[in-house]
Amino acid sequence: MLEIKNLLAGIDNKPILKGINLSVNAGEVHAIMGPNGSGKSTLASVLAGREGFDVTGGEVRYKGNDLLDLAPEERAREGVFMAFQYPVEIPGVNSAYFLRSAVNAIRKHRGEEELDAMNFLKAVKAKMKELGLGEEFLKRPVNAGFSGGEKKRNEILQMAMLNPWLAVLDETDSGLDIDALRIVADGVNRLRGPKNAQVVITHYQRLLDYIVPDFVHVLHDGRIIRSGDKSLALELEEKGYDWLVKEAA
Amino acid sequence: MRADTDTIDEFVASDYKYGFVTDIESESLKPGLGEEAVRFISAKKNEPEWLLEWRMKALRHWEKLECPTWPHVKYPPIDFQAISYYSAPKKKGDGPKSLDEVDPKLLETYEKLGVPLHERARLAGVAVDAVFDSESIGTTFKEDLAKAGVVFCSISEAVQEHPELVRKYLGTVVPYTDNFYATLNSAVFSDGSFVYIPKGTRCPMELSTYFRINAANTGQFERTLIVAEEGSHVSYLEGCTAPMRDENQLHAAVVELVALDNADIKYSTVQNWYPGDEEGRGGIYNFVTKRGICRTNAKISWTQVETGSAITWKYPSVILQGDNSVGEFYSVALTNKAQQADTGTKMVHLGKHTRSTIVSKGISAGRGQNSYRGLVQVGKKAANARNYSQCDSLLIGDRCGAHTFPYIEVKNTTANIEHEATTSKIGEDQIFYCNQRGLETQDAVNMIVNGFCKEVFRELPMEFAVEAQKLLDVSLEGSVG
Numbered sequence: 001m002l003e004i005k006n007l008l009a010g011i012d013n014k015p016i017l018k019g020i021n022l023s024v025n026a027g028e029v030h031a032i033m034g035p036n037g038s039g040k041s042t043l044a045s046v047l048a049g050r051e052g053f054d055v056t057g058g059e060v061r062y063k064g065n066d067l068l069d070l071a072p073e074e075r076a077r078e079g080v081f082m083a084f085q086y087p088v089e090i091p092g093v094n095s096a097y098f099l100r101s102a103v104n105a106i107r108k109h110r111g112e113e114e115l116d117a118m119n120f121l122k123a124v125k126a127k128m129k130e131l132g133l134g135e136e137f138l139k140r141p142v143n144a145g146f147s148g149g150e151k152k153r154n155e156i157l158q159m160a161m162l163n164p165w166l167a168v169l170d171e172t173d174s175g176l177d178i179d180a181l182r183i184v185a186d187g188v189n190r191l192r193g194p195k196n197a198q199v200v201i202t203h204y205q206r207l208l209d210y211i212v213p214d215f216v217h218v219l220h221d222g223r224i225i226r227s228g229d230k231s232l233a234l235e236l237e238e239k240g241y242d243w244l245v246k247e248a249a
Numbered sequence: 250m251r252a253d254t255d256t257i258d259e260f261v262a263s264d265y266k267y268g269f270v271t272d273i274e275s276e277s278l279k280p281g282l283g284e285e286a287v288r289f290i291s292a293k294k295n296e297p298e299w300l301l302e303w304r305m306k307a308l309r310h311w312e313k314l315e316c317p318t319w320p321h322v323k324y325p326p327i328d329f330q331a332i333s334y335y336s337a338p339k340k341k342g343d344g345p346k347s348l349d350e351v352d353p354k355l356l357e358t359y360e361k362l363g364v365p366l367h368e369r370a371r372l373a374g375v376a377v378d379a380v381f382d383s384e385s386i387g388t389t390f391k392e393d394l395a396k397a398g399v400v401f402c403s404i405s406e407a408v409q410e411h412p413e414l415v416r417k418y419l420g421t422v423v424p425y426t427d428n429f430y431a432t433l434n435s436a437v438f439s440d441g442s443f444v445y446i447p448k449g450t451r452c453p454m455e456l457s458t459y460f461r462i463n464a465a466n467t468g469q470f471e472r473t474l475i476v477a478e479e480g481s482h483v484s485y486l487e488g489c490t491a492p493m494r495d496e497n498q499l500h501a502a503v504v505e506l507v508a509l510d511n512a513d514i515k516y517s518t519v520q521n522w523y524p525g526d527e528e529g530r531g532g533i534y535n536f537v538t539k540r541g542i543c544r545t546n547a548k549i550s551w552t553q554v555e556t557g558s559a560i561t562w563k564y565p566s567v568i569l570q571g572d573n574s575v576g577e578f579y580s581v582a583l584t585n586k587a588q589q590a591d592t593g594t595k596m597v598h599l600g601k602h603t604r605s606t607i608v609s610k611g612i613s614a615g616r617g618q619n620s621y622r623g624l625v626q627v628g629k630k631a632a633n634a635r636n637y638s639q640c641d642s643l644l645i646g647d648r649c650g651a652h653t654f655p656y657i658e659v660k661n662t663t664a665n666i667e668h669e670a671t672t673s674k675i676g677e678d679q680i681f682y683c684n685q686r687g688l689e690t691q692d693a694v695n696m697i698v699n700g701f702c703k704e705v706f707r708e709l710p711m712e713f714a715v716e717a718q719k720l721l722d723v724s725l726e727g728s729v730g
């Protein structure tokens with residue numbers, strides 16, 4: 001599904017990703033861990049197409065095509081979803097309206113009929129119930145005045161409604177209470193299937209108790225310095241990153 | 250990869266849909282302003298002596314005035330002698346007696362503008378007065394309105410048919426000495442609408458005037474007068490468009506509203522004059538004086554959506570003379586490309602327990618400069634006056650500007666005045682967030698702008714709220730890369 005080869009990227013001529021190799025197949029969940037500033041969010045941003053990040057080498061293929069060639073909205077419509085580490089507030093724009101526009105942009109791209117307000121509301125309410133979210137969410141402006149945890153849950157709701165093939169979650173578990181953590185994990189687990197894949201960026205092995213990853217990768221200074229299975233996360237929890245960094249040096 | 254130039258302050262030309270010219274034979278007065286021009290216009294309209302005299306007084310007064318420089322807008326000095334003050338489609342014979350006899354080219358023009366005048370196609374529930382350059386070419390639904398006792402016609406016609414009403418109210422809200430452009434208008438006004446709603450009558454349909462400038466090198470000097478007798482109600486809407494031309498053209502209008510005891514006037518404007526191009530070439534100078542007076546318990550509500558014109562300079566105001574009267578001003582002003590707007594309102598509280606509300610939403614994109622200028626004045630006798638003002642500015646890109654000039658003058662200590670102002674900017678991160686959810690950048694901008702304006706759109710008559718939103722979308726086209 002996703003094939004990243006020797007990816008080099010930076011910002012303002014400062015190299016941040018220094019040769020990432022990663023291959024994610026349909027049906028898999030990959031966890032990415034690593035110290036602050038190692039480049040995890042940068043990787044997510046490059047995959048989503050955020051402006052200002054310059055790709056200076058390597059390639060990224062998504063479902064066989066060059067992902068980097070697509071505009072951000074085209075990537076989204078092709079089924080790439082990113083849950084933001086810091087979801088953005090859009091005052092004045094009603095959450096329900098925003099989400100319906102997003103759902104319809106993607107449905108239209110897929111040649112599916114657009115949802116009218118009634119059908120959309122039905123679908124979104126059902127999803128909210130599944131995820132244990134209160135309906136008051138829909139009436140408020142997008143993320144405006146939401147608490148940190150509410151913003152993260154809103155990301156999960158959007159993901160659930162947009163049904164992406166590939167979801168990249170950037171620290172969606174940070175700052176969540178235990179119930180919210182379950183909602184997030186639940187959202188991801190519901191998406192798991194033979195045709196979908198998830199990349200979960202996290203600092204905490206705790207999340208991986210709920211979302212059991214097939215692979216765990218450690219990112220350090222713009223490179224993946226170790227890959228393993230779930231046990232690697234446990235080992236990191238116990239020993240920190242230093243030993244790995246020393247081994248890699 | 251996408252090109253790096255794809256940032257949100259990258260601009261391309263947006264299309265102005267109404268920029269066509271109607272090829273019609275017209276009769277224009279040669280350029281120049283003076284006694285001759287004023288006499289010509291007055292004679293053309295077969296006006297009574299008192300009106301000619303009034304125009305002449307205005308002309309003499311105007312000759313002593315200087316063009317105001319206080320608005321926050323820049324433009325080269327206007328040569329008032331280079332403008333033609335009258336132009337109208339040439340009439341064949343006695344001129345059309347009904348809309349069926351109007352030149353098909355004119356009917357076609359309005360059809361193209363989305364305002365069909367034909368009996369068959371005209372908008373249900375909306376009566377339209379169509380003003381083309383200096384003349385009204387016709388008014389729909391006149392008979393239906395007459396049954397309710399409502400007068401809706403061009404002001405020229407009103408001078409002929411209802412001279413006593415015109416004479417009683419003309420210049421009572423905006424005197425001919427009011428200001429430079431209002432004085433100019435008083436001397437040379439050509440056409441506009443006249444509305445009279447009898448006592449206790451609720452006008453059975455929306456009234457609207459569609460102003461079209463077509464001829465080159467002419468100014469349009471609209472004069473509109475609305476009189477709502479005691480306990481009556483009316484909702485009126487005006488729309489405006491003009492061809493694309495490299496020269497600037499002047500539209501200097503005066504609108505007067507009179508709301509007698511317990512009357513209610515709702516006046517909405519969707520202004521889409523040609524805004525000029527990226528470089529600021531061409532476009533309409535929209536210098537307008539709009540004011541209403543409220544007697545006891547009366548209410549006047551101004552709602553405006555201003556997306557066009559190279560320069561907009563207008564402050565629809567309410568004089569709250571009667572006790573318990575209410576004034577409202579809801580405004581969306583958009584400046585894109587090189588447009589400049591200096592707009593706002595004046596709420597003058599004279600009566601007791603008078604209330605006013607001001608909601609202003611300024612949007613600046615491109616190199617647009619948008620200023621809110623508002624005055625809230627509370628007189629000595631205006632006990633318990635209340636005002637709430639909210640002025641929000643939204644910036645799109647880095648080359649535009651937003652400015653706020655609120656003035657508050659209070660002479661009664663029981664007044665309660667609240668003023669809130671915010672400035673925000675559509676950020677790259679907001680756009681990216683929307684993109685990541687599958688939305689195009691332009692759609693994202695439209696969505697954010699429409700969210701920003703919704704308090705004002707809510708105030709528009711239903712039929713026009715959707716139009717206004719579409720218009721805003723079109724005006725923002727190309728505001729992002």
Ligand SMILES: Nc1ncnc2c1ncn2[C@@H]1O[C@H](COP(=O)(O)OP(=O)(O)OP(=O)(O)O)[C@@H](O)[C@H]1O
Pocket residue numbers: 011016034035036037038039040041042043085
């Ligand atoms: N917009 C930016 N301008 C300048 N430097 C940046 C920018 N964004 C990221 N960086 C730098 O790139 C490096 C990687 O940042 P990134 O956000 O990818 O780290 P991260 O692994 O997600 O860290 P965290 O665990 O704290 O979220 C850091 O040194 C950061 O300072």
Ligand SMILES: [Mg+2]
Pocket residue numbers: 040041042085170171
């Ligand atoms: Mg990060």
